[in-house]
Amino acid sequence: MTKSMKSHDGKSTVASQNPRNVMSSQTFFTQAWSVDVLTLFPEAFPGVLGHSLTGNALNAGKWELNTIDLRAFGVGKHKNVDDKPAGGGAGMVLRADIVGKAIEHVLKVNSAERPLIFLSPRGRPFEQALAQKWVTSPGVILLAGRFEGIDQRVIDHYLMEEVSLGDFVMSGGEIAAQAMIDTCVRLLPSVLGNPRSIVDESHTSGLLEYPQYTKPTEWKGKRIPQVLQSGNHQKIAEWRRDQAEIVTKSRRPDLWNKRR
Numbered sequence: 230m231t232k233s234m235k236s237h238d239g240k241s242t243v244a245s246q247n248p249r250n251v252m253s254s255q256t257f258f259t260q261a262w263s264v265d266v267l268t269l270f271p272e273a274f275p276g277v278l279g280h281s282l283t284g285n286a287l288n289a290g291k292w293e294l295n296t297i298d299l300r301a302f303g304v305g306k307h308k309n310v311d312d313k314p315a316g317g318g319a320g321m322v323l324r325a326d327i328v329g330k331a332i333e334h335v336l337k338v339n340s341a342e343r344p345l346i347f348l349s350p351r352g353r354p355f356e357q358a359l360a361q362k363w364v365t366s367p368g369v370i371l372l373a374g375r376f377e378g379i380d381q382r383v384i385d386h387y388l389m390e391e392v393s394l395g396d397f398v399m400s401g402g403e404i405a406a407q408a409m410i411d412t413c414v415r416l417l418p419s420v421l422g423n424p425r426s427i428v429d430e431s432h433t434s435g436l437l438e439y440p441q442y443t444k445p446t447e448w449k450g451k452r453i454p455q456v457l458q459s460g461n462h463q464k465i466a467e468w469r470r471d472q473a474e475i476v477t478k479s480r481r482p483d484l485w486n487k488r489r
């Protein structure tokens with residue numbers, strides 16, 4: 230499993246023993262793709278990212294994960310990080326000075342030019358194209374909000390980009406961070422066993438994926454489409470293409486129209 234080292238400044242590093250050379254036709258960096266997550270819940274990481282494909286890649290040093298505990302930068306005996314919203318209203322807001330100190334810390338430890346992202350339901354919707362862009366950087370810095378979010382001045386000062394996982398509101402940015410990191414890590418060269426699976430899948434080519442089948446050949450009276458058992462690769466490719474178009478047109482006319 231992943232190795233975790235804690236230190237007094239609230240920063241913990243997971244794995245990345247032997248960064249590998251990750252070269253391909255795109256510009257990728259030769260060091261491990263480096264993710265820093267600022268959060269009030271560092272113990273929620275690596276979470277699901279510690280398993281399977283992303284977990285193996287983490288252990289192999291193909292990417293590296295640092296969590297920065299916002300609480301470590303809190304003020305007073307109770308290490309307070311939040312306060313009431315100026316102007317009144319419900320909930321609490323993460324303080325500008327606290328979050329600012331945490332960001333300064335991250336930038337000091339790793340000065341590589343990485344996108345600085347605030348996870349926020351107000352942000353630009355996350356999509357495959359954005360993940361593809363992020364993996365051409367040396368990594369990414371993600372700030373996970375809690376409560377009502379963070380003081381606007383932090384977003385403005387550091388020119389943070391706000392990115393949303395979708396049009397819904399969660400109680401914190403940690404799940405959004407893990408979803409976005411997972412999407413990126415599987416795009417890193419040498420992480421996916423068969424790079425073809427990236428080329429064919431939903432949201433890469435602009436089409437949703439065709440239906441998939443496997444054993445048994447017959448199940449509850451339903452048979453696998455004949456063409457998939459024909460061994461005729463050209464026919465199979467045509468069938469899959471047709472199916473991908475049908476699925477995309479009917480489910481996501483927005484994607485279909487964008488293609489054309």
Ligand code: SAH
Nearest residue numbers: 348349374378393394398399400401402405
């Ligand atoms: N008051 C805010 C919501 C705060 S939710 C608003 O109305 O916009 C608390 C935190 O959870 C946010 O700061 C953000 O970091 C995270 N979060 C919630 N929903 C999210 C989403 N759809 N995408 C990304 N982050 C989200």
